[in-house]
Structures are given as structure tokens and as C-alpha cells.
Amino acid sequence: QGGQYLNLTLQDLVLHRNLKMLRKQNSIPITVGSNGPFTLETDYLRTYDLFYTVNNFPYFLFPISQEQYDQQFKDPSIANYPYCYATDLTATQIPGTAGQLFIYPQSTTPLAMTHRYMVQMPDISVPELSSSVPWFPDQDYLITATAMRLMKATDDSRLEGFKADAEDMLSTHLLMEGDEQQVVKEIRLDPQ
Numbered sequence: 001q002g003g004q005y006l007n008l009t010l011q012d013l014v015l016h017r018n019l020k021m022l023r024k025q026n027s028i029p030i031t032v033g034s035n036g037p038f039t040l041e042t043d044y045l046r047t048y049d050l051f052y053t054v055n056n057f058p059y060f061l062f063p064i065s066q067e068q069y070d071q072q073f074k075d076p077s078i079a080n081y082p083y084c085y086a087t088d089l090t091a092t093q094i095p096g097t098a099g100q101l102f103i104y105p106q107s108t109t110p111l112a113m114t115h116r117y118m119v120q121m122p123d124i125s126v127p128e129l130s131s132s133v134p135w136f137p138d139q140d141y142l143i144t145a146t147a148m149r150l151m152k153a154t155d156d157s158r159l160e161g162f163k164a165d166a167e168d169m170l171s172t173h174l175l176m177e178g179d180e181q182q183v184v185k186e187i188r189l190d191p192q
Helices: 002-016 066-070 139-154 159-177
Strands: 023-030 044-054 057-060 084-088 100-104 111-119
Touching: 002 139, 044 084, 066 084, 139 159
Parallel strands: none
Antiparallel strands: 023 111, 044 057, 044 111, 084 100
């Protein structure tokens, strides 16, 4: 059970934090007159940012839902510089398959998009017997957070103390890594 809780602790870090160590970058070539689909990487979890440059000026695309993308008029006469994107992850239900990325509107010129994305990390298989070292470098945090999950399952009275210790350890690690969760975010109106 401790091994399963270790996997849960690692998955919590993947799903709820934008750790720099889990960020990858890829280039997506965009041809003239295409909205996609462009194949996403098999380890794709979520997009961090998507942009391209024209004359050294960066243009960042904003995300829209698949339903909003489907409602857009996709005639070649609407071609311009792309300004939004949507992802379709329905294919990822089958192991080893990748999702798809769509852009809107079609591009009037060939572009090389830079796609920064967060990756999905695999679970430790048979964690109770495995001797592999987890990918997260702060082993003390992993031990404390796993023990906290065990205490929650057994209704241990030390739970709150371990929970506070785990949160302090993780905050320290995130600040040292330069995690954006402590950075002030700019609030803007919806670009639509």
C-alpha cells in the first residue's frame, strides 16, 4: 500500500504542479492553409505555452475548447496569423497514441511553432518490489507525503503534523526550483 501511495504522491506532483523538470519543448511545423491536426507527443499532459515568431516578434496563441474550435468558420479566405489553439485528447485513451492539436485561423505563411508542454510521468511498476529511484529529487518530501497518505488511511493522530511538514518541504523545493506558482500573474480580459 505504501508503494501505491508513493505513486499517488508522484502523480499529484505531475497533475497539480508546473514543475520545470517536467517541461519539454518541441517544434511544430505549420504549413500554409492548414488548421491541423498536428500530432502531439505521446508523453503530452497539457500545454504550457504555444508561440511562433515573425520578424523576431513572438505571437502567443491562447487556448480554446474543442467545441469552440468546431464552431469556427474554417474557409481558406479566413487565413491569417494563428491566434488560438485547441487540443483533442480523445485518442490518448488508447495506450501509446497521441492527442491532436488544432490552430485557428489557417496560417498565411509557413511557421515553426514552439510548443512547451508538461509531460505525464509513468508510475513506478510494482512499487513495493521496485528498487528504482523516483524521478522527483526531494526524497525526504516523498517519504513524508507517502507517510501522510498512510496516516490518512489508518486515521493516525499525527496526520496534521505530517501534512504541514510536507507542505513546507514542497514549498521550499518549489521556491528553490523557481516554480511559477509563487510568481505574480497578470490578469487580462478574455482575448475573444
